[in-house]
Amino acid sequence: MKLSRVVRWEFSQNVRSKQFLIMTIMLPAIIGIAVFAVTQAMGTEVSRSDAPPPMIIGLFLAMILFLGAFMSGVMTMYGILKEKQNRCAELMLSTVSAWELMSGKMIGLGLTGLIQVTVWGLTAYFVVGMFIPVSLASLTPVHWITYPIYFVLGFLFIASIFGTVGAAIKDIHSGGAIGIVGIIPYVPMMFTAFIVTQPNHLWVRIASFIPPFAPGVMLLRLGAAPMAESGPTSIPTWEVALSLLSLAVGTFLMMRFAAKVFEVGMLMTGKTASLKELWRWGIRGNRNRKIGGAE
Numbered sequence: 001m002k003l004s005r006v007v008r009w010e011f012s013q014n015v016r017s018k019q020f021l022i023m024t025i026m027l028p029a030i031i032g033i034a035v036f037a038v039t040q041a042m043g044t045e046v047s048r049s050d051a052p053p054p055m056i057i058g059l060f061l062a063m064i065l066f067l068g069a070f071m072s073g074v075m076t077m078y079g080i081l082k083e084k085q086n087r088c089a090e091l092m093l094s095t096v097s098a099w100e101l102m103s104g105k106m107i108g109l110g111l112t113g114l115i116q117v118t119v120w121g122l123t124a125y126f127v128v129g130m131f132i133p134v135s136l137a138s139l140t141p142v143h144w145i146t147y148p149i150y151f152v153l154g155f156l157f158i159a160s161i162f163g164t165v166g167a168a169i170k171d172i173h174s175g176g177a178i179g180i181v182g183i184i185p186y187v188p189m190m191f192t193a194f195i196v197t198q199p200n201h202l203w204v205r206i207a208s209f210i211p212p213f214a215p216g217v218m219l220l221r222l223g224a225a226p227m228a229e230s231g232p233t234s235i236p237t238w239e240v241a242l243s244l245l246s247l248a249v250g251t252f253l254m255m256r257f258a259a260k261v262f263e264v265g266m267l268m269t270g271k272t273a274s275l276k277e278l279w280r281w282g283i284r285g286n287r288n289r290k291i292g293g294a295e
Helices: 002-015 018-045 054-085 098-129 141-168 176-197 202-207 214-227 237-265 275-284
Strands: none
Touching (some): 002 098, 054 098, 054 141, 141 176, 141 275, 176 202, 176 214
């Protein structure tokens, strides 16, 4: 299957890259060794603080998963933009469809990102454990099941947006209005304080079902609900299920949209698409277009 070959290719290329080795292996290892050396030098003088509340653990996992999705999404955009400038896309699109190529890129990078955040999380767990007693017992099965799902779906959605931007712009310095589209999924981060103190507020609940905002809002809600300002609470199971369903449908539609933009934009050079053109490409694909840019 062509899609599986694209996924394997993208995954193997990324895990062997210097950036991945530095950010995923070397940097956490250096931090871990440095912290261990400091604690050994200080001996028994290091006092262990009280255990953090469950909310801190949940929020930390939410933030590290979201950070991993963001970084992988940016890598998707840079990778697509590089292939566009090197004119590699025309050769690749002659052997695989735009959907297979775009989906393979995002899934391959998503697997890379999942490995990355897992290493970060384990490193943080052991490093922090040297100073304060950290227990994951406060995390419920809902957390263990939904966090990876939100990461995967959230990454695919975010990567689709960045992939769309990468295929539609001329170079990294000419994003214009299209470049602003990439910050949409991160709007919830601007309202973190409100979400963690009022996880069941009407507007927060509504945002949980809107695909661009669902990953950030629900990850924050799930982490903050036990320690909400209005009192301990829980997120209804039906809300989590509906949020995941809407995110899954939205992610699929966004990936289809990105594939159509990719098919047209990767064959164009010398210009950055307007928002109107971007919408038209995503809805209609490459119908009645000539390779090279002119309509």
